[in-house]
Amino acid sequence: MTDHDRLFKELLRTFFVEFVELFLPQVSAYLEPDSLVFLDKEIFTDVVAGERHTADLVVKARFRGHQSCFLIHTEPQAARRQRRGKFGERMFDYFARLTATHRLPVYPIALLTYDRPRDPEPDVWQVKFPDKVVLEFRYTVIQLNRLNWRDYLKQDNPVAGALMAKMGLADDERVPVKKECLRMIARLRLDPARTRLLTGFVDTYLRLTASEQERFSRELKALPEREREEVMELTTSWKEEGIQIGLQQGRQEEAVSILLRMLRRRLGSLSLRAEARVRKLTVSQLEQLGEALLDFEKASDLTAWLRRQ
Amino acid sequence: MGKVVELTTSWKEEGIQIGLQQGIKREADLILRLLKRRVGKLDEAVCQRVRALSVTTLESLGEALLDFTGPADLLRWLDQQPPRSTGKPRPKRKA
Numbered sequence: 001m002t003d004h005d006r007l008f009k010e011l012l013r014t015f016f017v018e019f020v021e022l023f024l025p026q027v028s029a030y031l032e033p034d035s036l037v038f039l040d041k042e043i044f045t046d047v048v049a050g051e052r053h054t055a056d057l058v059v060k061a062r063f064r065g066h067q068s069c070f071l072i073h074t075e076p077q078a079a080r081r082q083r084r085g086k087f088g089e090r091m092f093d094y095f096a097r098l099t100a101t102h103r104l105p106v107y108p109i110a111l112l113t114y115d116r117p118r119d120p121e122p123d124v125w126q127v128k129f130p131d132k133v134v135l136e137f138r139y140t141v142i143q144l145n146r147l148n149w150r151d152y153l154k155q156d157n158p159v160a161g162a163l164m165a166k167m168g169l170a171d172d173e174r175v176p177v178k179k180e181c182l183r184m185i186a187r188l189r190l191d192p193a194r195t196r197l198l199t200g201f202v203d204t205y206l207r208l209t210a211s212e213q214e215r216f217s218r219e220l221k222a223l224p225e226r227e228r229e230e231v232m233e234l235t236t237s238w239k240e241e242g243i244q245i246g247l248q249q250g251r252q253e254e255a256v257s258i259l260l261r262m263l264r265r266r267l268g269s270l271s272l273r274a275e276a277r278v279r280k281l282t283v284s285q286l287e288q289l290g291e292a293l294l295d296f297e298k299a300s301d302l303t304a305w306l307r308r309q
Numbered sequence: 310m311g312k313v314v315e316l317t318t319s320w321k322e323e324g325i326q327i328g329l330q331q332g333i334k335r336e337a338d339l340i341l342r343l344l345k346r347r348v349g350k351l352d353e354a355v356c357q358r359v360r361a362l363s364v365t366t367l368e369s370l371g372e373a374l375l376d377f378t379g380p381a382d383l384l385r386w387l388d389q390q391p392p393r394s395t396g397k398p399r400p401k402r403k404a
Contacts, residue, residue, distance in 0.1 A: 199318070200316040242324020261371055287342065
């Protein structure tokens with residue numbers, strides 16, 4: 001099970017400037033990109049409910065050309081659990097606490113990443129009386145399932161390359177969007193670690209079925225050769241990592257089944273406990289056991305050997 | 310980039326399946342090691358014949374070699390094996 005909030009948070013931490021450029025160009029006009037500092041988890045205890053809340057991502061930045069700073073609080077939300085209005089109240093809660101702690105202006109952003117429901121989440125929370133609105137708290141809402149991936153296709157921004165995968169897709173758009181995400185990621189030519197973060201993100205949210213996978217391969221074949229190779233290369237490091245894991249696992253499993261047969265034959269029978277211990281041995285331990293068992297004569301020889309491991 | 314979230318992508322899973330099959334085939338090495346220990350040095354042609362065995366035949370050879378006392382036992386055993394059937398791949402294992 002993927003920890004969705006953590007995955008989004010890692011994406012934002014890695015590409016925060018690009019995230020602001022993509023969704024809040026007006027903010028990036030006054031944000032000094034070299035001044036960003038990620039504040040460690042801001043943990044607040046909700047006095048009333050007794051719950052501990054973590055404000056997800058808090059970045060301190062300087063206004064461009066000035067000495068003064070401000071905070072950007074980004075709250076990824078992977079499910080709409082809250083009663084309507086509750087979420088705005090929570091955003092305000094963070095806002096108030098961050099203001100009290102840091103005495104800096106706070107720019108609040110809600111990044112809503114769930115697929116459903118698709119009706120718009122409010123971007124304002126009010127405290128009002130019959131005669132007066134005491135507070136009208138506004139925060140920025142980025143609701144991915146209401147965005148159209150086609151609007152982001154030409155952006156060549158790593159955050160776009162990842163988040164298009166979560167933009168309220170129709171079933172028949174899943175294959176073309178996965179292809180476009182990977183094409184964009186290939187065009188960006190980032191270092192391997194960043195590339196893997198993006199491709200891992202896209203694959204996590206656009207896991208294709210077998211028939212979609214066929215269509216995907218067909219569509220890849222239609223790309224110019226050079227580009228097709230670049231897209232294929234994105235998947236290579238994942239595949240190689242898998243091969244290494246599989247290789248170890250396959251060798252271990254096969255050595256276990258060979259040795260269990262040999263042990264049963266040699267010793268007549270094998271206790272469940274001994275069998276369970278053999279199954280847990282590493283490949284090199286299994287190789288040693290293979291040689292040792294040629295000299296085994298009774299069950300206690302195996303027990304003694306296992307005890308020495 | 311901080312702590313990396315552990316991800317298993319479809320590409321990684323595909324690699325794991327390929328690796329599993331390769332890993333299983335590698336176990337001819339284990340059997341060869343035990344054979345050398347049991348019957349002494351093997352010439353290259355015999356090694357080749359062992360490597361060409363299917364996985365299930367290798368497992369049987371593991372049992373059989375417990376009773377071998379010399380290279381002749383191995384050769385006799387190899388000669389008794391039916392020619393390897395072609396085509397049918399082993400079913401995929403779950404990762």
